[in-house]
Structure formats: C-alpha cells, structure tokens
Amino acid sequence: MRAFARLLDQLAFTPSRNAKLTLLRDYLGKAPDPERGWALASLTGALTFDAAKPAFIRKAAQERLDPQLFALSYDFVGDLAETVALVWPVKPGANREPELPEVVESLRTASRREVPILLERWLDALDATGRWALLKLLTGGLRVGVSARLAKQALAGLGDVAVTDIEEVWHSQEPPYGDLFAWLEKRSERPSTDAPARFRPVMLAQAIDEATDFARYDAGDYAAEWKWDGIRVQAAHERGERRLYSRTGEDIAGAFPDVLAALDFEGVIDGELLIFNDGHAASFGDLQQRLNRKSADAKLLAKFPAGIRAYDLLMDGEEDLRGLPFAERRKRLEAFIARLKSPRIDLSPLQPFASWEELATLRANPPQGDPAIAEGLMLKRWDSIYEPGRPKGPWFKWKRDPHLVDAVLMYAQRGHGKRSGFYSDYTFGVWREDANGDRALTPVGKAYFGFTDEELKRIDKFVRDNTVERFGPVRSVRADRDFGLVLEIAFEGLQRSARHKSGVAMRFPRVNRIRWDKPAREADELPALEKLLD
Amino acid sequence: MRSRSMAGFRQLLRNTPQGLYCPPGDFHIDPVAPVARALVTHGHSDHARSGHGTVLATPETLAIMGARYGESFAATTQAARYGEKISHNDVSVTLVPAGHVLGSAQAVLRWKDITIVVSGDYKRRRDPTCALFEPVPCDVFVSEATFGLPVFRFPDASEEVAKLLKSVALFPERTHLVGAYALGKAQRIISLLREAGYDKTIYVHGAMASMNALYEAHGVQLGPLAPATDVARNALPGEIVIAPPSAIADKWARRFADPIPAFASGWMMVRARARQRHVELPLVISDHADWDELTETISEIKPRELWITHGSEDALLRWSELNGITAHALEIIGYADEDD
DSSP: OHHHHHHHHHHHHOOOHHHHHHHHHHHHHHSOTTHHHHHHHHHTTSOOOOOOOHHHHHHHHHHHSOHHHHHHHHHHHOOHHHHHHHHOOOOSSOOOOOOHHHHHHHHHHOOTTHHHHHHHHHHHHSOHHHHHHHHHHHHSOOOSSOOHHHHHHHHHHHHTOOHHHHHHHHTTOOTTOHHHHHHHTTSSOOOOOOOTTOOOOOBOOEEOOTTTHHHHSOGGGEEEEEEOSSEEEEEEEETTEEEEEETTSOBOGGGOHHHHHTOOSSEEEEEEEEEEETTEEOOHHHHHTTSSOSOOOHHHHHHSOEEEEEEEEEEETTEEOTTSOHHHHHHHHHHHHHHHOOTTEEEOOBOOOSSHHHHHHHHHSOOSSGGGGOOEEEEEETTOOOOSBOOSSSEEEEEOOOEEEEEEEEEEEEOSGGGTTSEEEEEEEEEEEOTTSOEEEEEEEEEOOSSOHHHHHHHHHHHHHTEEEEETTEEEEOOBTTBOOEEEEEESEEEEOSSSTTSEEEESOEEEEEETTSOGGGSOBHHHHHTTBO | OTTOOHHHHHHHOEEETTEEEETTTTEEESOSSOOSEEEOOOOSTTTSOSOEEEEEEOHHHHHHHHHHHOTTSEEEEEEOOBTOEEEETTEEEEEEEOSSSTTOEEEEEEETTEEEEEOOSOOOSOOTTSOOOOOOOOSEEEEEETTOSTTOOOOOHHHHHHHHHHHHHHOTTSOEEEEOOTTTHHHHHHHHHHHTTOOSOEEEOGGGHHHHHHHHHTTOOOOSEEEOSSOOTTBOTTOEEEEOGGGTTSGGGGGBSSOEEEEESGGGGSHHHHHHTTOSEEEOOOSSOOHHHHHHHHHHHOOSEEEEEEEOHHHHHHHHHHTTOEEEEOOOOSOOOTTO
16 A cells, blocks of 8 residues: 555655656556555546545544544644544554555445454554545545556556547456556457457548648548537447447446446447537537536536537447448448437538538538537548557648637736746736726636746746735736736637636637737727627 | 733743743743844844844854854844753743754743743654654644645655656656755755765755855764755756745756756645746655644643644644643744745
C-alpha cells in the first residue's frame, strides 16, 4: 500500500502532465502484480468502492480522539478524510501494513458489518499518507488529476506501444490486468480483443492548413459534412452487449440511458452525441448539462433528450467495415440508419460541393438550423479506410474562424509548473453601461494560453508594475478608461451563464493577440458580445 | 514548597508587551522590542532582535546575531555555555539545549524555591546540526505550540529526504528547488542529504551563504556547496538548490531548468498549505516539536503549570485539561513561524 499511497500523494501535487506520466510509468514499471493492476483499476475508475461513508469515518476517529480536539483539527485542515488520516491515534502494537491487493480483495468480499473492523485495523497499520490513500479509495474517487486516458498513455509508454493499441485491448481486460502487463513487458502475446461491444480506437482528423493543403489536394477526392458541436462517441451493440464510449474509450453509458436504450441494432456506429429538440440539434451548453455525470434522472432526460448523429459505421452486424473505403462505408451507413428508423439516431448529411471555393462559401455562411451551430466542416477522402489515430491526409477538420473580442485584463493569477513564477492566468472583461450610464468593466472569461514565452514575460511585468490589490495568489490589475492592457481574445462560442456576473460564458477562450497599442476605453462592449450568443 | 500559586510564579516571570519579563533578574526573554537587558533563546529573527542594551545568549546564538545584524547588534553581550550557571540578584539562569537550531537554548530560571523553564522553540528529534533537547524538571514549563494540533505528527526527516532523492532520480532533467529557512533548516537538510549519501555539490541561494559558513565554523560539515546565482537560463538540471521559502515561487526561480518547487516545513503536513504555496514536493521537516513531542515532553517534565507562548494553544489547553494539567495561554504577539 505504501508505494501506491506515495504515488497518489505525488500525483495530487504534480500539475504537469508529463511529470504525472513519469510518476505513473515509474510506479507501473516497478510495482509487482497484482498490486499495480489494482492501482491501475482505481486510477482509471474501473474500481470504486462505496464502502465507507464520511459520517462513519468521523465517528471512528472521534471514538479515539476527544471530539473537541478533533473539531479543532478538522477546522484547521478543512477536509474530513485528510483530518482523520492525520489525527488517527494508532493503537500500540501496530499490525503489518496491508498491501493494496489485500485491501481490494478484502473489500470485495467483506460484508457491511465487517468493513468497519477491517478499516480500523488498516488505519492502525498505515502511516498518515497511507491512511489518506486508503480513505480516498474507500470513499470513492481518487481525484488526483489522472484521467483514464493519461493512465493508458503511461501504459503505452511502459510497453512502447501506441495508445490506440492499449485502447483496443482495454475493454476486453479485467483488473488486475495480468495479461495486459505480461504483453506490455513482452512476456506474452497481445491479449485477444474479441470481446463483444469492445471499444474500437477512433480515427481522428488533422486541422487543415489553408495555406498549403487546398493546393495539394483535389476537391473531388473528398466528401464534406458539418462538424457538429457535440462530443464524439462510439455506440456499440454486439451479442447482447450495449456500450457508449467517449472518443478516448471511456464508457459514458451511465449518463445516457436514453441513448443506450436506442441502440436497437447489431453493429458499431461512430457519431456525434447531441441534444435533440424536436429533431434539431441543440447547443453544446445544453449537452453540458448531461456530461460528466454517473447517472441521469427522469427530469434531466426529459429536458435534454440525447441522441446520435451518425457519420460512420465500423461494424455492420458481424462484418468489420473498417478496411473498406469511406465511400463504401457511407453507403452502408445510410442503409443502416434508414433501416433503424430511430428518432434518436440520425445521419450526418453530406454537403455536395464542386470546388474548394464553393466549400469555403458554405463554411462562411452556414444555413439556418443545425449547421448554424456547427463548428465548421469535416473533409473525408472517399477512398480512406478507417485508420485509428490521426493520419495526415485522409481526414481534415476545417473549423469555423473563431470569434474575436477586444477585452481588458482585470485580474492575473500565478501559474503552475514551468509558469509558477509568472502571472499567466488572466481574467479579462469588457465594458458595460449601468443604469446611470456609467461604464465599468465586467469580467467575461479567463485565458491562460495563446502567448509566447516572451509575451508572457512582458505581461507578467505589466501585472507586477500595475497591481492594484492582492487576494492570495490573485492580483487585480489597473484597468480603467485611461489605462489598461487590451487582449484580443479568440473563442469558439458564447453561452448564457448564471454563474458569471456578466451573464455569458465563453467556450475555449485564448489570447489571440496582445494589443499593447489599443487604449482600454476602446475595448469591446458587452452588447456586442451578446450578439454572438449561441 | 508545593503550594505556590500562579501569582507566586508570576513574581519570577510575567508577560509584558515586550515579551516575557523576569522582575527579580530584571531581564526580558526573547523580547519583541528593544529592552535594556535581554536573554535570547535562539537566533531566529523573531526571537533575536537587534537594539537591546545587553544580550545574554549562547556563544553560537551571539555569533548568529552578529552575522545577521553586524557586530553592534547590542551595546554589550554576555555568552553563557550550555550548563553554565549565571546569577543576577537572587536569580540564577542556566541555558540548556533546546534542539531547535545551532545554539538554541532553554532558559532555566531559579529563584527562591521556584524553577521555571522557558523552552523557546524546541524539538525532540535528533538533528545532526545541533545539540539534543534536555528535559529539566520544573514548576512552570513555558512551551511554544507552533504545531500544537493533533494533525501535526511529523514523519521521520530521513524519509522525507529519501522522497526528495527519489524525485531527483526520477526527474534528472529538472532542478529541485527546496525552500528552507536560512537559519537551521537549510543546514539540517544539507546534513541529512549528506547522511543519505548525497555527495554532489548542493547549490544555495545567496541569502544562505553566511549561515552555512557560520555552521561550518562551528563544526557542522556541509560538504561541497556552490552559489546558485549567476547561472545561465535553464541551469542546473538534476541538481538540488536550497533557497529561502519566498524565493521558490518567485522570479528568482525562473533561471532553473523546469524547477520542481519543494518546501521543507512542518506546515507541509497539510495539503491545502502546500497547494497555497504552489509546492509540488512537500517535505515535512520541521525544527519545532510536533503534537506528540509537545505532549510527551509535558508528560515527561510534569510541570505544576504549563504556560503556552505562541502557536495553536487551544488544542494544547484542551489536552492539558483532559490530562489534569494547569495550563495558561500567554498569547505573546510577534513570533511568526510561517516559514518554519
């Protein structure tokens, strides 16, 4: 348990993705089986316990420590599990420290009554970090900033294979993943992938380079369709198994029982998960209400009904179509969707065009209805097979130009990792007129990239030189009619938001240009921004 | 003999706006403002201030004050070695090791039949850079309570140093930047690294050079050190740099190769504290007594009264109540241990 606890502890303090990968690779390469398998399962969310409730943990601690001392401690630390881990008064004659597999296997078989006894025994045997890790494991949710995707990437690094290879075998593997590690360490063959409704690694598009790609490629070789503003999903129904995966192979079916119930076919569809209102796609903001949940109640299902706009067919019954050209797959998809006649699964229509110029016009002027919310266009070579990863050439995305707004820097916060000494997270605002006709800045978003290291240094100096107030790690910067730094912000969309004072929230904002030349009073006004609401 | 009240003890020692004052001996202990006669327990700047008339302290503490403030930090000084008895009026004063930093002392005051021990800041753990704390039986034990909460139970410092060395091995392309208080903590970390077999050059911030030299002059071997200043951009990958806590998240840190900010402090026991300071490698190494050391020391000394100078006194008062010990909080203002 000690090595696993140390790993969680360090991951929790490490902001950098690369450093997290190094920590994970180091642990997964050194820890023995089956410990590392159980660790991997808990990190990827494949293993969660709901064995201990916070109230029980508090009670156990208070039986050993004076409630007043406990209250003073909790007040200082602010987190219950951490407080208990720190204050736990160990009974003398400590037991042997439990190993992770022992903990996992005991919890899987223990009855409700046995859990408290086990927990006390383990807490007595572990050190503070070990107790903290154990309590996190028991109460569900490690929250150390590791996604399943990152864990798979660490595995790929460990075995020197592509992450798509890991994704392909992942869903046929069960914790503690003995076969998977054996394969990655070249001790055995790649595990069989013949599990029904398993995840098929997805094919991704490159961003098109307008300057060179249109000259290089022939418009006649490509099909075009709208790039929908939802999330990419893979919906599978094979031999009685139904699954709904995100683009990285995470099973998101729990939040979308309505979609899962609609998978009345035998095969695997690639498409966009969207909220449908009377057959029309709704904005990403609506979809967000349904994302990142473990389940969804009836009210939410009724208010934001979800469905799939299909754009590829990977399996038709038992036939694997991935080796066929797109043109062929598309015909099969159209027939497949027509047969299905489902109100929740429709087809992403192709957009006919004769030349790149014609397509550019279409992209600049999307017709009313669904295409108005599209993020741009997708280009797919008619002859392209379905190839996992992001090959250059067969598929392109041609995003709509971002929206631009001139905003004024209002607050700055120090960054993490490489930027820990720099003010690199910026809150910016636009002008708004109040009832008295006075103009004041109102914050509309936050951006922390889009500038070079040199520019960062210059903004950092500007922040330090023009600080008005400090609140912990945040500085408020002088920004008024006569003085302020104007940032040209690029963003993908704008939604109403009750959480923000300005009433709007930007999607994917970043600094496009720094307008050292522009007077603050000439920055944009809120009504101009509100016109862009989705 | 054993019936004297707190009022009686207060004839020997009482709290004043300048800090603890001994009327029969006419001196203050660790005064926070200039006074005529001061006894200084150790060299940290919140306890050892300049501008007093005369200062009584260990030779090491006087040397530290001289290095910090210049030789004219007080009009006159008087050095007292550990165990040496100094008498003034009817009061005798003996300085006894406190285990906090080099030269740190507890002041044992004896007057008539009363013994009061002012422990200053202390710890009970072994520290290669200073003498071990010696418990002295007394009527009143005056204790700090910087880490006076049951959440503070520090791991072994050698384990924390092992954590640092493991991280150095895992990230050879990055600089490990360790924030540590310039007096005491820095030298202790360096010594612990040497004990763990780390014999490479350790780079130090300019603010630490004089204290390192002073420790070495007092027989604490620190091994090869070099200044961390005047280095090129992205300098010192794979190396350990020790700097004052305020420097690790500041402009100064930018010169190093993708630095990992570490911080050696008892406060690192609590995650929120580490995160507030943007620390990525918290090292729980403290020169103060943790909860167990505080309560075990009080239980061992069995004073008739416990007086608490500064820190989190609430929990220690509660613990005393539960254990039948008479305790008072003095609420001395002016001692800050945020970086300790």
